[in-house]
Amino acid sequence: MYKRFLKRPMDFILSLMAIVILSPVLIIIGVLVRFKLGSPVLFKQKRPGQGEKIFTMYKFRTMTDEKDENGELLPDSVRLTKFGRMLRSTSLDELPELFNILNGDMSIVGPRPLLIQYLELYNEHQKRRHEVRPGLSGRAQVNGRNAISWEDKFNLDVDYVDNVSFIGDWKIIFLTIKKAFVKEGISSDTSVTMEPFRGNKVEN
Template sequence: MQSEVKEEAKVNKGIYKRFLKRPMDFILSLMAIIVLSPVLIFVVVLVKVKLGSPVLFKQKRPGLNEKIFTMYKFRTMTDEKDENGDLLPDSVRLKKFGRILRSTSLDELPELFNILKGDMSIVGPRPLLIQYLELYNEHQRRRHEVRPGLSGHAQVNGRNAISWEDKFNLDVDYVDNVSFMSDWKIIFLTIIKVFVKEGINSETSVTMEAFRGSQRMED
């Protein structure tokens, strides 16, 4: 009896992942864009005044099955450079205004358009840098078996304050246990985390220290 219940739960998760998750993403992202349009316009104006152009920060990131897409965020840093024309460290270019955008997660709002397009999902592993692809072991690479998310299992369990190993383990755990209930739990926890502003920075960086690779994990 117990095995039958587990099998039914597995089938339900598969149906949600394959057929229902993407329509839910489309509907929720469209609704969010409409409802939050005044906020989006307000932030565009503030970024333009405080930081200048471009208003959007665009960067190539790996998505589902490692397909590369352009991710959108509101710009949070200045373009300050040293005497050699090189950009100053992030900690110098990230001013008070940019910190406010990040601490409130307002800088992430343009990713709603990525979700609408199908590049991303409301919930999933966060899309990381392309240069990390060659550093992943087989276990870590599994995070790309689903669309990357605006928020995810790792983001509501420490975000940038946890280690890369813990973050990847949480990502893969999400891949293995995608469900309607888990997605909505993460959505509600994300809203709470935004208000309490936990895990925005690591102990050594204004965001998260760079991933340097790790030893291959055993099966």
């Protein structure tokens, strides 16, 4: 009943409240991003949502547009500034996704929306993560985030899909707030975020 009738109204009310309460923070971060990283302030990217429907996800940008002599963008590790790292480590770069939640493209809790090019790489088990709206945070984010393997991440996502509950969502919300302060799992061992998903070798 919660999943079907109550989760979406709760998302709408909480995201609207958060936007109103955090509006000064959103404005300040937007000004700082414009001053330190340039324009545009927001990073926009197409992501697959519930039922693999494509939507535009919003985040504060955390990288510069620095390019090499051939006009190619420099590696993420070079373009990610100290200020950008701070935004990511505190998850402040994710705040514009509150508007995605308000619009109904995302939920407060659910599997994180990944890249469109990964869609053709999923096995049937992994595709099930799209049976619910993607989330601002989810089980994978409070259980290691980018420091865990893709296999573990997908298993946590599908487990969430099978066990959506009011209590479970609030546990994830509180753990997300705690993780933002502790700053755990921001990066994998070999990347500033997470290594690209190369395709699955795991059949479940």
